[in-house]
Amino acid sequence: MQTDAQSDLTLQTERKARRQPVWINGALIAAILIAGGWLLWNWLGPHPAPQYGVPVNAGKPIADFRLNSTLGHPVALSDFAGRYLVVYFGYTTCPDICPTTLADLGKAEKLLGKDAQRIQMLFITVDPERDSIERMRDYLAFFGPNFIGLRGSLQETEAIASQFGVVYQKQYHSASATDYLMDHSAAVIVLDPQRRPLVLFPYGVSAEQLAGDLKRVMR
């Protein structure tokens, strides 16, 4: 019995002596766990949900395509591997929705600052009959230096737009074959670097909101 009491006393003293290093070790391990967990969460965890856009986080990527561009040569979506793609369908004679959205996207790009290097804005014309590459280049220059305009044939455009859930059609206002407006889906679609749809922005989201959400969902 005496021996037991003695050994208990020795134990307590030992524990007291060890208490500090144990806590330091513990704090270290906790810090490593928290940092590791945070990294794992960022790597594997869900993208933070956008505040103003609609989370999509789809598993199926958009099929790659190559179209003529305002860069002067054809470009494919896969040419931008590693970047987030912000895709908008419109046309240069669009009276209201397109210029507003493009202006907001241009402003959002500025607001993103350094992060803007991780995205690429793409404008795909739904009116390839009237929108020449030159015309698109002149038009897009109003909204920002980094927009790339893409133009396909009528069939290509329809197939590509459909992939994005985008539809459009001509609305004639007179007998003239070239006097028409294009009724088209107005959403902005963000793809992740693997070309998987990540977020949808409905029409009317401001530049600040676009920039804020883009920052949130990029990792």
Add this chain to the structure above:
Amino acid sequence: MNTTSSRATQKTLDLSKKPVLLWGALLAVPLLAVILFAVVQPIKVVPRIGLAPGFIFTDMYGRQLTNEDLRGQIVIYNFTTTSCEAPCIDTAPLMQELQEFVKHLDTGGIPVTLVTISLDPERDTPERLQAYARKLNADPTLWHFVTGSPERLKQVVGGGFELYYTQDEHGVFHFAPMLAIVDGNGILRVRYKRGLEDAAIAERDLRLMLEEARNSSGAAGLVYEAAHLFLCYPTY
């Protein structure tokens, strides 16, 4: 007695020597919670497969119907022809069952719509689609019957919904039966290729989608996003 008590002391000593065990336990708790969340799935969600295809089709009254017209609605699609007879597997009875289910469902203000896409625009004229709708007792406010040009159908049904079909020399269409559900944001959520004799699975998924649409705003959105992450479904 002595021996037992000293063994117990020995054990305590071992534990105190290994704080790693304590911290391991601390790590195990959140890890277990995550695994439990993944296994038990307290919040169930229907996966998001991809963006549903955009389309402009013509309905049984000759009017246009586009995917934009259906934005904000949960839409159940089936793909068939009005002349679908054995061995063609008809999904119309399942759609009828779902129509009845939707009619009596409290959707909390979120409209649920049914759309039958005919793969045979040549024979399925608006008149024929109307007769087909009458035969199925379709409620025209709930259930649309549409078709379009063969090229557009191939693009939307084949390319978008990934239902491939062929037409033989007698004009008969061959395809595997399929049902698809698209949410109000135009996201393709589910495709049923099997178990099409029973509406129960589609009904369960519809309820889950309605629940998510009602509850996933604000902070709950992140929990729903986590539920999506832990959901086991094929990635493409």
